[in-house]
Amino acid sequence: MSNKFRGAFVAITTPFNPDGSLDEQGLIDLLEFQIAAGTHGIVPCGTTGEAATMSHEEHHRVVELTVKTVAGRVPVLAGTGSNSTSESIELTRHAKEAGADGALLITPYYNKPSQEGLYRHFKALAEAVDIPIILYNVPGRTSVNMLPATVARCAEIDNIVGIKEATGSLQQVSEVIRACPNGFAVLSGDDFTSMATVMVGGTGVISVSSNVAPAEMAAMIKAALNNDNAKARELHYRLFPLMQAMFFDTNPVPAKTALKMMGKIKSDFVRLPLYATDQNTVAKLQQVLQQCGLV
Template sequence: MKQFHGAFTAIVTPFIDGQVDEQGFVDLIEYQIKSGIHGLVPCGTTGESATLGFDEHKRVVELAVETVAGRVPVIAGTGANNTLEAIEFTESAKESGADAVLSVVPYYNKPSQEGIYQHFKAVAEAVDIPMFLYNVPGRTVINMLPETVARLAKIDNIIGIKEACGSLEQVSDVIRMCPKDFILLSGDDFTSMPTVFVGGKGVISVVSNMLPGPMAQMVEAALDGDIARANELHYKLFPLMKCMFACPSPAPAKQGLQLMNIIRDASPRLPITPVDEPTMAKLKAAMTQLELL
């Protein structure tokens, strides 16, 4: 499963006049691949999956797979807080030809650890496609514990996790408790480099929307054990990483892409609003430092 090692972009979904900008999305994918990204994740949190309609969600995944055309792996976001909806999205992603799916811990419902286990077990048993779990307690309220991940890792097609808990202690426990071939990807740009050094295999990144090449190079250096190079790139990207969450994501990433003339419209969908003036100032300063403006 080494195809799932490296830097994967949690790719934004561009909109024009409130509708999905399909050509803008295609152009963004081409930019990502040309820049050397290792893989793409459409319809994740950064892709505004929570505010995409059912048909839009399925179409964005389909368009991503069509455009990528096998050049890099596509991990389709298919999570939902309704198990039947998660199964439906996962079935659709498989039909579209996605290489794997990313399924988030059910948000808002506040399930128990047993409920989380049964949810993912039901999805995995319903659709035969490689699945990454997605733990992001800052958004879902519930933290999926390493013991639960280890139980789920015994299910054949659950091959890894996007771990966005922000804790290297928890990351280490997941790696320690799960099989050797279980793939842990960082869900936070900030922790991606140290996560690799404790045994992770890469990152699903927000900042790589803007700088896919340097993010891919940083993860490659870390995976190769080149600490000096990985550190250099980590600190080079760090101010821009901080900007990505200076106000609710993905507004800063979209604004940055528009400033780079890679997408035409930075508008997110409500309830996410465009970046405020202080964030815009920070973003422009970080981009100027990186010679992006």
């Protein structure tokens, strides 16, 4: 397997106008900011991108615009998961046609599939669309945990090449790495565990904090991948307050609030049922951004 899915990938926010419509120029500007800062890859239409409240038409547009703007400078891993297998296949087919380098596929949420159901869901997807697939396990959002044994079964399928592991458990990360073949990419889905995930054999992170500190997150993961443990640890603790701040409220509310404070987006609008955070949280967030030298 290629090492395409290594480093710090940003789970990029989707900028909306104050009326809730897609801010296309805002997205282009965010992508350019990310690439200029040295981010290693872009993940549009994930949890942080508010994919759950996008129409298919908007989802297609964001993926197309991202691929076109990035223009091969870094890999684009498009979020194409859903809780319906047929819908996931449609979104994944579109991502392949649009030119994405891979597809990030969340475990189906709400349905609560069995481990066998999870395996068959991903097998159906892999057979339907010939694109590199990264699984995405985030029990806190889906109420189902894809167990290491199931990940290992999926890893035997040719185009399933990695996983975004967001259990926050280094035990589960270690079990996945141990169970899967060499070259299977294991990316942390939690900024807090990203450095440690690399230390135990992971390949990087799909990061929320990278929205606001792309250069620093990329430097931390690069140092960890290069076994420069002292530098990686120093950056981990420098970024730690920011990683916490990104979850002062439901993701991506703090990330968008921070990007607006930094002047990177015009509006921090989030779509219902998410809602703008309260003034106390905004003040706490601003304090952290000041401490980190971001505003």
